[in-house]
Amino acid sequence: MQRPGTNPDHVEMTDILCDFCHRAWSEDQPFIEGHRGACICGRCLTVAYSEIETNQSGVRPEADPDAGGCRMCLEHRDEPHWQSPVDPEAFICRRCTKQSAGVLHKSPDYAWTKPTAG
Numbered sequence: 001m002q003r004p005g006t007n008p009d010h011v012e013m014t015d016i017l018c019d020f021c022h023r024a025w026s027e028d029q030p031f032i033e034g035h036r037g038a039c040i041c042g043r044c045l046t047v048a049y050s051e052i053e054t055n056q057s058g059v060r061p062e063a064d065p066d067a068g069g070c071r072m073c074l075e076h077r078d079e080p081h082w083q084s085p086v087d088p089e090a091f092i093c094r095r096c097t098k099q100s101a102g103v104l105h106k107s108p109d110y111a112w113t114k115p116t117a118g
Contacts (some may be wrong), residue, residue, distance in 0.1 A: 001039065019071050020044040020084040020092070030110040032100040034072030040092060040100060042112050048082035048097045050115040059083050061091045072096040 003024070006015040016025040018041035025031045030042040040048070047085060050095045052058045058080025069076040070093035084090035092100075104112040 001037065002061075017031065018044055019087070020048075020090050021086050030104050030107065030112050032072075032103060034070075034096065034100075035074050038071045040072065042104060042110065044084070044092075044110075045097065045100055045104065046115055049101045050094050051082050052080050052094050052097050053101075054115055056080075061089075068091075070096055072100070 001017045001019045001022075001053060002011065003015045003017055013026065014024040016031065017023065018025075018031065019038050020040055021041050021044050023029065023041055023043070025039070025041070031039045031051075032045065033098070044094070057087060059082075061076075061081055069091065070081065071090050072092050073096050075093070077095065079094045080112050081091040082097060101114050105114050
């Protein structure tokens with residue numbers, strides 16, 4: 001998501017916000033982009049991955065097509081999702097959580113690792 005009032009001809013790094021916690025993108029905070037500019041930061045991805053994969057929990061959003069579904073892929077899936085604690089309409093599905101975690105885990109630009117059971 002973009003900060004309200006962002007100049008589309010001059011988008012700064014701090015104009016990009018996590019769809020799940022609304023923190024701004026920064027040099028030390030990895031972000032993964034989904035469809036239509038949706039983003040999840042490394043902090044939220046850590047929590048989402050831990051809840052869905054490590055703890056085997058999560059929620060299932062309503063199947064109502066107007067309700068949204070996954071913020072990252074824009075699809076409705078019958079699988080666990082992580083719901084943002086800041087935006088109750090922002091969900092990320094298990095598939096997008098796993099894909100995003102795989103990308104960040106392999107990135108040489110960040111020291112992000114997949115959470116493990118501890």
